[in-house]
Amino acid sequence: MxxxxxxxxxxxxxxxxxxxxxxxxxxxxxxxxxxxxxxxxxxxxxxxxxxxxxxxxFRNPRRTSPQGDNLVLSSADGRVTGVSLVAPPAALEMGNTPVWRVSTFLSVLDVHVNRMPVSGTVSKIAYHAGRFLNASLDKASEHNERNELRITLDDGRQLAVVQIAGLIARRILCDVQEGERVKAGELFGLIRFGSRTDIYLPPGITPEVLEGQTMIGGETIIARL
Structure with a gap:
């Protein structure tokens, strides 16, 4: 940089x-x-x-998202801590078939605004009160306070993005509602003060990022649909 x-x-x-x-x-x-x-x-x-x-x-830098309807963008700045095949969140009703999940950990030094990974419609939102374990741990996706969003693409496929509170985070902000039309790269929320975001790709889509890679929210390409 x-x-x-x-x-x-x-x-x-x-x-x-x-x-x-x-x-x-x-x-x-x-x-x-x-x-x-x-x-x-x-x-x-x-x-x-x-x-x-x-x-x-709380800095909110301007970002220029790459163009293309087939791109899945990172929802946050941070470091990829996990790329694995897991079942989507049950509350989002996306089935039990394992899909690729990309987890990005945000330290207190990273930009903490969250951006939409794809364009589509917010078809379901599920909030879960929970614990505040270290967000870099894999079990944080099941036990920590989190906010899950299901995004339905124009072709009917579905993708999920999950905001997960961390060890010292105590507040998840989400500015979109069910039924709202969203655009890839636009702001949709924020987590204070240290957190994680998970992206669950549609079935059959393979991520192009690796564990340990640095993400730039709204700019880094995670996968291609």
Whole structure:
């Protein structure tokens, strides 16, 4: 990555979900620094640091998605921690036939907005309250808090994308609803503060990425339909 691209990534404007955190951090920083007491001034310094962290964590860089109706794009930035054949989530009613699942782990340093992997229609959403295990563990897909979306393509095939909360994540945001038409690469949610996304490909489709590979949400091609 070039130096210019690195600066653009770090200085990207924040997602709107950052607003309450930035407000709290700035108020704490300003009030703390305006007081004459050493303790409150220290709290103000912490407020500035927290504000800086939130600006970095919630950054929402502009992405240019490759064109093509047959492409499956990564839903998130991060590292591929698993490529395996497993049955789709039962709640999404996609059958029991194993399909390829690509799991991407997002550390607290990665961009955390989620993007649609394909264009189609959100035909089902299933939310599950759960635990907060390390999201890089395979069992996180069954035990952790998660939000599952089934996307129906124009040709009738189905694909699933799952937002999974992590060890310190405590909130999954999803901005789409059942029946909504979506476009590949567009934003649909966010997970704070460390998480994972799983993509379940349609039957017969093989992923083109490997475990350990770095993903760029909305840009990296995972598979071709």
């Amino acid at each position: 070039s130096l210019i691209k690195s600066f653009k990534l770090v200085l990207a404007p924040p997602h709107r979900a950052a607003t309450p955190f930035l407000t709290a951090g700035l108020l704490t920083a300003i009030l703390g620094r305006l007081t004459p007491w050493r303790l409150t001034r220290a709290v103000g310094t912490v407020g500035f640091a927290f504000t800086g962290f939130c600006l970095y964590f």
